Amino acid sequence: MSFWQKAWIKLRTLLIAALALAVFICLEYVVFSVFAYFGIDRKIYRGTYNFATCILVFIAMFVYNLICTKRKQPIFRMSKLRPDQVAALMVVGLGMLGFVTTYLAIAEKIAEYKKPVSDAIQDYRESVDRFAEVPQVVIPLWDSILYVVTLSFIVPITEEMTFRGVFFGQLRKGFNPWIAVILSAIGFGLMHGLTVHIGYAIGCGLIISSCYYLTDSLIAPILLHMVFNIFGSGLPTTLSFEFLKLPSESTNAFMRGVSTTSIMFMPVSVLAMAYLVSVKRKKEAEAKAKSEIISVTVPAQEESVEEAVETADIVKEDGSEADA
Numbered sequence: 001m002s003f004w005q006k007a008w009i010k011l012r013t014l015l016i017a018a019l020a021l022a023v024f025i026c027l028e029y030v031v032f033s034v035f036a037y038f039g040i041d042r043k044i045y046r047g048t049y050n051f052a053t054c055i056l057v058f059i060a061m062f063v064y065n066l067i068c069t070k071r072k073q074p075i076f077r078m079s080k081l082r083p084d085q086v087a088a089l090m091v092v093g094l095g096m097l098g099f100v101t102t103y104l105a106i107a108e109k110i111a112e113y114k115k116p117v118s119d120a121i122q123d124y125r126e127s128v129d130r131f132a133e134v135p136q137v138v139i140p141l142w143d144s145i146l147y148v149v150t151l152s153f154i155v156p157i158t159e160e161m162t163f164r165g166v167f168f169g170q171l172r173k174g175f176n177p178w179i180a181v182i183l184s185a186i187g188f189g190l191m192h193g194l195t196v197h198i199g200y201a202i203g204c205g206l207i208i209s210s211c212y213y214l215t216d217s218l219i220a221p222i223l224l225h226m227v228f229n230i231f232g233s234g235l236p237t238t239l240s241f242e243f244l245k246l247p248s249e250s251t252n253a254f255m256r257g258v259s260t261t262s263i264m265f266m267p268v269s270v271l272a273m274a275y276l277v278s279v280k281r282k283k284e285a286e287a288k289a290k291s292e293i294i295s296v297t298v299p300a301q302e303e304s305v306e307e308a309v310e311t312a313d314i315v316k317e318d319g320s321e322a323d324a
Helices: 003-037 046-070 083-111 115-128 141-174 177-191 197-215 219-239 248-323
Strands: none
Touching (some): 003 141, 003 177, 083 197, 177 197, 219 248
C-alpha cells in the first residue's frame, strides 16, 4: 500500500469519526431551536433541555451502532467486566476527580495574577452551578431533580456512546489504538470549549479512552463518567437544594471532604490503571497462546486426515492385488 493510500485511509477515518461530533452538535442545535421557537427559557428548564438533547443523541448513536452491527462491523465493544476491573475503574474515577480538583486549584492560583484566567474561572463556576443565573424559587423542583439525574446518569451514557463508542471506535479502525486514544481525548476537550474546561477535559479524555481500550467495554467509560459526574456535580447540586434545608457549613465541609478524598485517590488510581494494563496483557497473552495451540492442532489434524486417506488407498490397492 502506497503512502497516499495510507494517508487517504487515515483522512477518511478522521472525517467519519468527526461526523459523530457533527451529529452531536446538530442535535443539540435542534433542541436549542425548539426551545427558542416555543419561548422556553433554557436557564429555567435546564434539566429538560439536557434530557431532551441526551435522548436525541442516544437514539442517533444507538441507530448508528445498529447499522454497523447489521453490516457485521459493530462499533461498540461490550466485553463483560470482572468485579476487580469494576473496583479498579471506580478508583480511577475518584482519582480523575482529584486530578480535576488539583487542576482547578492551580488555575485559581494563576487567576490571582492573570485577569483572563480569572474571568475564565468565573465563567466556569457559573456554567457548572445550576443556580448561578436563576434563583431556585423560579426553577420547578422536578426540573432540578431531572437535571441531577440527567447529569449523573444519562449524560455519561450518551457522551460515552458518542466520544468513546463512535468517535474513538472509528479512529481505532485507521490508527494505532494509542494514537486513537490521544485524538479522541483532543476531540473530547475541544467539544467542551476553548476555556478553562479544555485542559482538564483532554486529561479526562485520555484517562477514559485508555480505560475503554484496556477493558474493551463501553461500560467502563460510562462507569468512570458516572462516578466523576455524581461526586463532581450531581451530589453538590443535590445538597444545595433549598427544600432539604441543609446547613451551608455542613454541605461545604462535606464537599471539601470529597475533594480531599479524591486528591488522596490520585496515586491509588495510578496503581489501578497499572492493574488494568496487567489484566489487558494477561488476556492478550492467553488469546495468543490459544491461537498458537489452534495453529498447531489444525495442521496436525490435517496430517492425520491425509495419513488416513493414504492408508485407505494402500489398503484398497492391497485388496485389489489380493483379488487379482
